[in-house]
Amino acid sequence: MKKILTSILMIAFALCLGGCDLPWQKQTAETTEKPQTIESSEVKGSMKGMKLKVGVSNEMAPFSFYDEDKKELRGFDIDILKSISDYLGFEYETQAMPMREIEKKIKNKELDFAIAGISITDARQEEFDFTDSYYDNTISMAVNKNSGIEDRKDIQGKIIGVEEETSNAQYVEDYMKEDNTVKYYSSMKEVFKDLEAGKIDVTLYDTTGVDYYLQNHKKTNVTALSEKLNSEQSNYGIMFAKGYKYLDQFNVALQVLNTDGEYQEIKDRWIGVSD
Structure with a gap:
């Protein structure tokens, strides 16, 4: 870190x-x-x-x-x-x-x-x-359970949703934009809504926020990958x-x-x- x-x-x-x-x-x-x-x-x-x-x-x-x-x-x-x-x-x-x-x-x-x-x-x-x-924080990758994504290598040709003007959006633009479609949102509430509905495949969000979302949404189509990203900038x-x-x-x-x-x-x- x-x-x-x-x-x-x-x-x-x-x-x-x-x-x-x-x-x-x-x-x-x-x-x-x-x-x-x-x-x-x-x-x-x-x-x-x-x-x-x-x-x-x-x-x-x-x-x-x-x-x-x-x-x-x-x-x-x-x-x-x-x-x-x-x-x-x-x-x-x-x-x-x-x-x-x-x-x-x-x-x-x-x-x-x-x-x-x-x-x-x-x-x-x-x-x-x-x-x-x-x-201290890291970035987590939250995915729709039906997206076929099991680890970071599977995130190719996928739709990534992120909140605009955030460090998570910057990470996507720097490292993941070339091989994927990126959709920008004004809030994470909108991101998770579309992730649940399968309109996007994956989002990048602060690990604590992802954990909190999953703890408070027991019936969810979303899960988090085990790998964490970018701890030095988070x-x-x-x-x-x-x-x-x-x-x-x-x-x-x-x-x-x-x-x-x-x-x-x-x-x-x-x-x-x-x-």
Whole structure:
């Protein structure tokens, strides 16, 4: 897995925890730059009084989605957002939209940041700033059970459906488009609907999202292949416009969530997988 380098070290945590890394971060010999030192005491409540606009997804279970009444957003990302807000002290307004709109609005400074299961890809890092990764992820291949696809080698001459303007769509365009027909959708809800109906043969989607779909659709025509793809470009980060002033504060908040156990509680609540 490609290492997402931690940009901050909190002295207080280093003294009491011996330099403990977040669960998604591992030190390697490639770490050559001395990280910026920032005290957690300087950060807590440092954004009090700010009101921020936050881009989220509304159809990305279990990370960010509406409840059954479609009145309230819930999920892993939503709880992480609330915890960061509580620690840093800012208020926020969520705006649910597709990924293509999120990127556009952040560039135009219509959103302050986005937390929407956004993969930290090389291409995105050229245009946006990201926090350290807060969730390790891979890509799964979900197929219609009647498609005849048993492994990746069988995906030739097939119809692939993907959500547009996502890292999964980019992977298809880079590695799978030449031998297949690609259909683009505005949401994964539409993708899974057509996959169930056999209108497409396969989709690429984040592994946690595929697992959640299968767990909550017992009578389904969809199954997942065992092979996983592209782990180096799939880890999630919070996304900002280039040069965002408070990036280090967000990284400290993520570190605090990990060291005090709150991150694991949120993860267990929505994903149910302990490290």
